[in-house]
Amino acid sequence: MTQKITTAIIASSLVLLxxxxxxxxxxxxxxxxxxxxxxxxxxxxxxxxxxxGVAVPLAAIGFMFVGAKxxxxxNKESAKTEAKEAFGNIIMxxxxxxxxxxxxxxxxxxxxxxxxxxxxxxxFQ
Numbered sequence: 001m002t003q004k005i006t007t008a009i010i011a012s013s014l015v016l017l018x019x020x021x022x023x024x025x026x027x028x029x030x031x032x033x034x035x036x037x038x039x040x041x042x043x044x045x046x047x048x049x050x051x052x053g054v055a056v057p058l059a060a061i062g063f064m065f066v067g068a069k070x071x072x073x074x075n076k077e078s079a080k081t082e083a084k085e086a087f088g089n090i091i092m093x094x095x096x097x098x099x100x101x102x103x104x105x106x107x108x109x110x111x112x113x114x115x116x117x118x119x120x121x122x123x124f125q
Contacts, residue, residue: 027042028041028042028045047101051097051098051101055094055097059090059093059094062086062090063087063090066083066086066087066090067083067087069082069083069086070083070084070087
């Protein structure tokens with residue numbers, strides 16, 4: 001039992017290690033130099049990391065898993081149907097996430113003035 005737990009901990013740490021390394025998004029200020037602009041930059045970096053550093057690899061792993069499930073269950077119709085549904089769910093979730101990101105960025109960009117565009121330029125990079 002303890003060998004299974006140890007193996008699970010080691011496997012989990014090996015899988016999560018790249019995510020932890022990529023999570024170093026960096027704080028854009030240093031102590032008293034922090035402003036509201038720095039906070040917004042940090043939030044934007046975290047959102048981009050979660051979307052493109054975590055969600056994209058997870059979607060790729062999901063596609064690989066569903067593809068393997070579909071290939072290995074070639075003569076089981078129920079498993080094939082389940083794999084197709086899972087594939088559609090992964091695509092739908094990923095598209096909803098990207099659409100929300102684009103809609104929020106578009107709305108923000110449409111309603112800000114030229115002075116605010118200079119202030120918020122870091123969000124639209």
